[in-house]
Amino acid sequence: MRAEWRQWVLLPVAAVIVGLVAGAILILISGDNPLTAYGGMAEGAFGSSDAMSRTLEKATPLILGGLAVAFAFKAGLFNIGGQGQLLLGAAFAAWIGFDLNLPMVVHLPLALVIGGLAGAALGAVAGLLKATRGTHEVISTIMLNFVAANLTDWLVSRDGPWKDPESGAVARSPQVLDSAALPRLGFLPVGFLVAVAVAAAVWWIVNRSVLGFEISTVGHNAKAATYAGISVVRITVVAMLISAFLAGLGGAIQTQGVNGRFEPGFNSGLGFDGITIALLARTNALAVVPAALLIGAMDAGSTLMQSRTDVPPEIISVIQGFILFLVAAPSVVRWLLRLREDIGGTKIDLASGWGAS
Amino acid sequence: MTRSEATVTDGPEPTTGTPASTAAPAGDITATMAPDGSPWLLEVRGLTKRFPGVVANDNVDLTLATGEILGLLGENGAGKSTLVKMLFGIHQPDEGMMWLNGTEIRPAGPGDAISRGIGMVHQHFQLVPPLTVAENIVLGAEPRKRRLFDRRGAERRVREISERYGLEVEPSDVLGDLPVGIQQRVEILKALYREAQLLILDEPTAVLTPQETDELLAIMRDLAASGVGIIFITHKLREVLAVTDRVTVLRRGRSVGTVDTSSATTESLAELMVGRSVVLRVDKNEAEPGRVVLDVRDLEVRDDRRQTTVRGATFDVRAGEIVGVAGVEGNGQRELVEAITGIRPIHAGTVTIEGFTVHGHPRSVREHGVAYIPEDRERDGLVGDYSVADNLVLTEYHRRPFAGHGLRHPDAVDHLASELVERFDVRTPGIDVAVSTLSGGNKQKVIVARELSEDKHLVVASQPTRGVDVGSIEFIHNQLVAARDRGSAVLLVSAELDEIFGLADRIAVIYEGRIVAVCDPATVSREDVGLLMAGGQPSEPVAAG
Known part of the structure; x- marks a missing residue:
């Protein structure tokens, strides 16, 4: 059992270390001290209770985005629509949050569930198209990202129904009521x-x-x-539905817990970080949490890193890109670290979502 | 899970014993000579390959002369594939040596093996369907003209080789349009184009119709006559007897003997393979057919390309009898079976099982007491990454005691799995290992255990022993007969006439999607069934049963 555990952990950890080393080399080349930069990043992510809260807040939608991708993978589906599902979830959660006046025990769960369901509705479209017409979910979910982005833009735009009347030219929804907002317990966001x-x-x-x-x-063998x-057909739709629900829930938590309202275009690309995290976690739902914390910590620490050194925050994306690359191509890590063939566990079959099936 | 040695009565000593172990130090070992004084085309001595937990090849010896056909026989898991993969450079041996024409070789990879003149035709073709025959053959070693692909040159070369060896193909045909038998010729030509002197054929007849098999055997004889040495891997003893010069038998990773084919019989080879006497004939009593269980009327079914391949089939199967569907593959058997089991929609006609009318829905068909052993076990019948235990409940996972209130009960699954593994003699290191790691025969036993552990009204078995070792064939046949004797109706679809004649109480011959005759195996001749399968009419009318 222990050997198995090592297999699962060693490769992602090795990928992260190699990614950080590669980032350090880039920082050196650009004329900065990587130790100062990484020190700043670590302090910005874990150095104070504010920093910890920020890391946890950043990690929260990443967990749900990662779960959405990982869950779809289990059914052999590649849900690239996390971004759109998350936006829709965030917008609908905001609507419930500002438009209804209910006691908190009802209001908050309702806002979260409606947000999840909004995401699920978008995922259901892709699932139904796949199950009945064979439309590949990668194509349909990418397309639906645009639908969701433009629909939510319009909802809070000047002509939209959910526009904050006090915001003037700024496109955003009103603030959600306290009864629908996720509180914080000390530094711990609920x-x-x-x-x-x-x-x-x-x-x-x-x-x-x-x-x-x-x-x-x-997911393993549809025949x-x-x-x-x-x-x-049923499983494809259900899996897509649950996956998209998770992404929508991620958007809802972001609205109710961090942003407090819906603003178009917030954290763009979050749905795509979900793919990184799902792969880093080798599609294991529990492993998604530490993977999301890692990426969240990097994001949270990037501001302080930037103020301590001249390292641009984009270097974080480069490091994350490296990690994703190494996780997706485990043989590179094995070769770099001279690991044995069997280390790294079973491969994640990324191709299963792609074929004609 | 290994069978204890005490229950095994070893077969007779092989006529040509294996040489004593090679005790000489590695540096001094040289190749030996063939009887005619020239070096062997291929000599293998003391080859050993270990994988974690198993010794796949243990001190294997083998020789092959130029122009000779050597049969390589062995049960699934006996180490045939490992051996030829080492010859072809896919695996590297842990110990032992190989010589090609007296020169020591140690192929580092398939490319290395090919450049030394070793060709291999894999069971699953390595071809590109949209390309032409000529393009497929030259792929990777294309003739060029002014740095560009020389299509005409390629077609000319292919035509030359195909004429020289008598392997007829049309170089400009698109490969994907050709029947399997022709595609296999293209595979052989690919090796010959690369000037193979040694050709390894890995179960080449598994995918062929009887006619195509005969053609292949003739081609092999011609190739050998022109000086190519052939290693022929197969399970089918009859083919070994028909075409080989000598046979090397592997059992549990060891070469247990090499015999001259002229002095071998089906029984003696089977004994060598399994290490005990094998009953190739199935012992069964007279059938006692009861009520009609499966009733198929005017059935029409379409294939994946929307072509109607079952065209008005009508027949029935009664309780307590085995009806064998004989036919050349591709005459609608697959679609027929899939329609009966609810996997493929019925286009017209009816399928009734004990009064239940089938309308798709595989689960509702199963719930009406139908067991189904599918033709392609890896694709349809198993989830390779799942454990043996999960595969044993693949069709019952949602029922009590294996699940309740939407939750699975792993203990109940494991309990059943342990019992079935024992009862059906599945050779596996444990019930937790992935089923994909088992040998073909044991994979099939997992399916048989799952499908036949409880009595069913109807058992549909499609090619139940394809690619399965002799020991498992016997076991599976006995299971089917036992199911019949317990009162199940059994529908057996097989491309092997031996199997049909050995098991069936009635034979239904399928041709172009219709049941053209139903005959009594006791009175009909093989030739007449063969003629019916080919669309002909026997001179004497065959009584419909």
Whole structure:
């Protein structure tokens, strides 16, 4: 059992270390001290309770974005629509948050669930298209990202129904009411706790439930799933629905816990970070949490790093790109570190979402 | 899970014993000579390959003369594939030596092996369907003219080789349009184009119709006559007897003997392979057919390309009998079986199982007491990455006691799995290992265990012993007969006439999607069934049963 555990951990950790070393070389080339830069980043991410809160807040939508991608992977689907699902979730959660006046025990969960369902609705379109017409989900979810971005832009624009009347020319929704906002316990944002609980729930569904077995059977071998009496159409739609719900929930938590309102174009690219995190976690729902914390910490620490040195924050994206590359191409890491063939566990079959099936 | 040695009565000693272990130090070992005084085309001595937990090849010896056809026989998991993968450079041996024409070789990879004149035709073709025959053959070693691909030159070369060896192909045909038998010729030509002197054929007849098999065997004889040495891997003893000069038998990674084909019989080879006497004939009593269980009327089914391949099939199967569907592959068998089991939609006609009318929905068909052993077990019947245990409940995972209230109960799954592995003699290191690591015969036993552990109204078995070792074939056949004797109706679809004649109580011959005759195996001749399969009519009318 221990050997197995090592296999799963060693490769991602090695990828992160190699990524940081590569980043350090780039920082050296640009004429700065990598130790100062990384020191600033670490302090900005963990140095104070404010820094810790910031890291956890950054990590929260990343957890849900990572879970969304990882869950879809289990069914052999590649959900690239996390960004759009998240935007829709954020916008609808904001609407519930500012438009209704309810007691908190109802208001807050309702806002989160409606946000998740808004994301799920978008995912359902892609799932249905895939299941009934064979439209590849990579294409449809990318397209739906544009639909979601423009729809949410319009909702809070000058002519839109959810525009903040006091914001003048700025396109944004009104502030959500306190009864719909996620509080903070000390430095600990409650949204982060929700995300961790959802990660545990997803792990449990995948590994313990009948539905999880059906989903991974479809993901591994759709022909055998049909033979076993599993409806591939149903599972494809359900998996896409749940995946998109997770992304939508991520947007809702971001609105209710951090932004406090919906503003178009916030944290663009978050849906794509979900792919990095899902791969770093090797699609294991529990491992998504530390993976998201790592990426979140880098993002949170980048500002202080920039003020301590002249290193531009873009270097963080470069390092993250390196890590993704190394995780997706484990043989490079093995070669760099002279690891044995069997280290790194079973490969993640990225191609399963692509073929004609 | 290994069978204890005490229950195994070893077969007779091989006529040509294996040489004693090579005790001489490595540096002094040289190649030996063939009987005619020239070096062997290929000599393998003491080859050993270990994988974690298993010795796949243990001190294997083998010789092949120029122009000779050597059969390589062995059960699944006996180490045939490992051996030829070492010859072809895919694996590197841990110990032992190989000589080609007296020169020591140690192929570092397939490219290295090819450049030394070793060619291999894999079971799964390594071809590009949209390219032409000529393009496929020269791919990777293309003739050039002014730095550009010389298509005409390629076609001319291919035509030359195909004429020299009597392998007829049209170089400009698009490969994907050609039947499997012709595609296989292209694979052989690919090796010959690269000037192979040694050709390894890995279960080449597994994908062929009986006619194509005969053609391939003739081609092999011609190739050998022109000086190519051939290693022929197969499970089919009859083919070994028909075409080889000598046979080397592997058992559990060791070469247990090499015999001259002229002095071998089906029984003696089977004994060498399995290490005990094998009953190739199935012992079964007279069938006692009861009520009609499966009733197929005017059935029409379309294939994936929307071509109607089952065109008005009508037949029935009664409780307590085995009906064998005989036919050349591609005459609608696959679609017929998939329609009966609910996997493929029915276009017209009806399928009734014990009064239940099938309308798609594989699960509802199963719930009406149908077991199904699919033709392509890796693709349809198993999830390779899943454990043996999960595969054993692949169709029942959602029921009590394996699940309840939406949750799985792993303990109940493991309990059943341990019992079935024992009862069906599945040779596996444990119920937790991925099923993909098992040998073909054991994979099939997992499916048989799952499908036949409980009594069903109808058992549909499609090519149940394809690519399965002799020991497992016997076991699977006995299981099917036992299911019949317990009162199941059994529909057996097989491309092997031996299997049909050995098991079936009635034979339904399928041709172009219709059941053209139903005959009694006791009275009909093989020739007449063969004629019906080919679309002909026997001179004497065959009684429909």
